[in-house]
Amino acid sequence: xxxxxxxxxxxxxxxxxxxxxxxxxxxxxxxxxxxxxxxxxxxxxxxxxxxxxxxxxxxxxxxxxxxxxxxxxxxxxxxxxxxxxxxxxxxxxxxxxxxxxxxxxxxxxxxxxxxxxxxxxxxxxxxxxxxxxxxxxxxxxxxxxxxxxxxxxxxxxxxxxxxxxxxxxxxxxxxxxxxxxxxxxxxxxxxxxxxxxxxxxxxxxxxxxxxxxxxxxxxxxxxxxxxxxxxxxxxxxxxxxxxxxxxxxxxxxxxxxxxxxxxxxxxxxxxxxxxxxxxxxxxxxxxxxxxxxxxxxxxx
Amino acid sequence: xxxxxxxxxxxxxxxxxxxxxxxxxxxxxxxxxxxxxxxxxxxxxxxxxxxxxxxxxxxxxxxxxxxxxxxxxxxxxxxxxxxxxxxxxxxxxxxxxxxxxxxxxxxxxxxxxxxxxxxxxxxxxxxxxxxxxxxxxxxxxxxxxxxxxxxxxxxxxxxx
Ligand SMILES: Cc1cc2nc3c(=O)[nH]c(=O)nc-3n(C[C@H](O)[C@H](O)[C@H](O)COP(=O)(O)OP(=O)(O)OC[C@H]3O[C@@H](n4cnc5c(N)ncnc54)[C@H](O)[C@@H]3O)c2cc1C
Ligand code: FES
Ligand code: FES
Numbered sequence: 001x002x003x004x005x006x007x008x009x010x011x012x013x014x015x016x017x018x019x020x021x022x023x024x025x026x027x028x029x030x031x032x033x034x035x036x037x038x039x040x041x042x043x044x045x046x047x048x049x050x051x052x053x054x055x056x057x058x059x060x061x062x063x064x065x066x067x068x069x070x071x072x073x074x075x076x077x078x079x080x081x082x083x084x085x086x087x088x089x090x091x092x093x094x095x096x097x098x099x100x101x102x103x104x105x106x107x108x109x110x111x112x113x114x115x116x117x118x119x120x121x122x123x124x125x126x127x128x129x130x131x132x133x134x135x136x137x138x139x140x141x142x143x144x145x146x147x148x149x150x151x152x153x154x155x156x157x158x159x160x161x162x163x164x165x166x167x168x169x170x171x172x173x174x175x176x177x178x179x180x181x182x183x184x185x186x187x188x189x190x191x192x193x194x195x196x197x198x199x200x201x202x203x204x205x206x207x208x209x210x211x212x213x214x215x216x217x218x219x220x221x222x223x224x225x226x227x228x229x230x231x232x233x234x235x236x237x238x239x240x241x242x243x244x245x246x247x248x249x250x251x252x253x254x255x256x257x258x259x260x261x262x263x264x265x266x267x268x269x270x271x272x273x274x275x276x277x278x279x280x281x282x283x284x285x286x287x288x289x290x291x292x293x294x295x296x297x298x299x300x
Numbered sequence: 301x302x303x304x305x306x307x308x309x310x311x312x313x314x315x316x317x318x319x320x321x322x323x324x325x326x327x328x329x330x331x332x333x334x335x336x337x338x339x340x341x342x343x344x345x346x347x348x349x350x351x352x353x354x355x356x357x358x359x360x361x362x363x364x365x366x367x368x369x370x371x372x373x374x375x376x377x378x379x380x381x382x383x384x385x386x387x388x389x390x391x392x393x394x395x396x397x398x399x400x401x402x403x404x405x406x407x408x409x410x411x412x413x414x415x416x417x418x419x420x421x422x423x424x425x426x427x428x429x430x431x432x433x434x435x436x437x438x439x440x441x442x443x444x445x446x447x448x449x450x451x452x453x454x455x456x457x458x459x460x
Pocket of ligand 3: 436439453
């Protein structure tokens with residue numbers, strides 16, 4: 001690896017100042033599971049890495065039944081998955097956090113890093129999109145919130161401006177009769193990048209006879225994780241069931257613009273999208289109906 | 301630019317102080333600066349697990365940690381697994397079950413196994429396989445490794 005400087009500031013302001021001073025030549029370091037690999041591959045060069053893991057705000061997880069979940073951007077997936085409120089209330093998020101790499105990768109990888117790396121295949125991005133997550137961004141001119149759904153602009157590109165970093169991810173409080181599920185296809189059980197992934201979130205009427213709201217998002221089948229509003233719209237007002245799931249799945253499959261590469265062909269990915277959307281919807285509806293103990297299901 | 305930084309950390313229960321450059325990985329620091337060559341380099345990109353160590357009790361790939369990041373933290377490597385009383389039950393079980401051939405993956409497997417048993421003293425076979433999914437072995441076919449972790453877990457929970 002080409003040499004670079006390293007700073008581990010204790011506050012967000014110091015981190016912003018350090019990043020802003022170096023512009024393109026500096027980047028944040030969260031878990032390092034993307035950026036250290038990329039630096040070693042020589043994909044780009046940096047003068048400075050700014051470690052975010054000494055900033056207390058970025059290491060905190062807060063849950064409030066009214067306002068929801070706030071995850072510090074430097075919280076690892078492993079720490080997140082051990083948090084009791086996350087286990088109880090956000091199984092759809094754990095679906096993703098518990099499949100990123102293996103145990104050792106999860107010991108370091110963060111959701112903030114997954115989002116800011118902006119890979120089309122980022123597993124947690126689609127999962128966060130359907131949950132209505134927002135990224136809290138801090139920079140030289142203050143703080144702003146950006147919906148995760150509009151955060152990634154192209155492969156590896158985000159809305160972040162010079163000196164900006166993500167300090168936290170905010171996920172709304174789960175409402176009664178709602179449920180979420182994220183699923184992906186990989187050729188083996190663990191430790192692979194998604195060939196295709198699908199997240200689904202549904203809200204049902206109290207008697208579970210109608211879908212009142214839905215969100216569907218896809219991974220690895222477009223230049224960025226992809227929101228599919230037309231598939232969501234097809235579900236609203238209908239009774240949850242295979243017919244309407246199949247309709248939404250077909251629309252999602254049409255909306256996908258997958259590439260053809262070593263991981264999968266374009267037709268295979270389109271087919272996978274339909275299968276995964278159907279299964280994600282089944283899982284989301286099951287969770288919405290049952291309020292099932294999420295930790296148990298989150299294994300995958 | 302850059303230059304060496306001083307790092308102080310607890311490594312295998314003892315205070316260690318060393319100098320390294322910011323871009324050097326923890327794996328490089330352990331092996332080339334501190335002479336702790338138990339952790340192995342397989343892929344150097346997070347895929348094989350041969351470099352697995354515990355950082356503040358959590359399993360990480362030391363090839364994807366910078367040496368400077370461990371300032372003030374605790375690291376346990378394979379060299380710290382055996383105690384004064386002798387080999388750790390996992391090490392004994394790996395020998396008893398013939399859970400290694402070339403041995404290159406073994407330090408990583410053992411550290412991953414320890415991280416698992418520290419959290420879940422009585423894992424199922426499926427839990428062991430999922431937990432060890434980031435540790436590759438080219439030799440054993442994994443069955444013996446999984447069996448060894450189970451047998452160590454049995455021994456350790458019986459003793460208590
Ligand atoms: C073996 C292996 C397996 C993997 N498997 C998967 C997988 O199954 N699914 C998957 O989605 N990914 C996978 N990944 C990729 C990676 O682990 C994830 O994308 C992870 O979530 C990245 O998080 P990180 O904290 O390590 O990011 P880092 O590497 O620290 O950072 C990634 C990028 O985001 C920037 N960044 C980080 N945090 C912030 C912040 N708070 N504000 C602004 N910018 C920031 C960094 O500057 C860098 O450009 C895998 C990687 C490896 C090595
Ligand atoms: S050498 Fe670190 S994971 Fe392979
Ligand atoms: S024993 Fe040779 S790689 Fe596992």
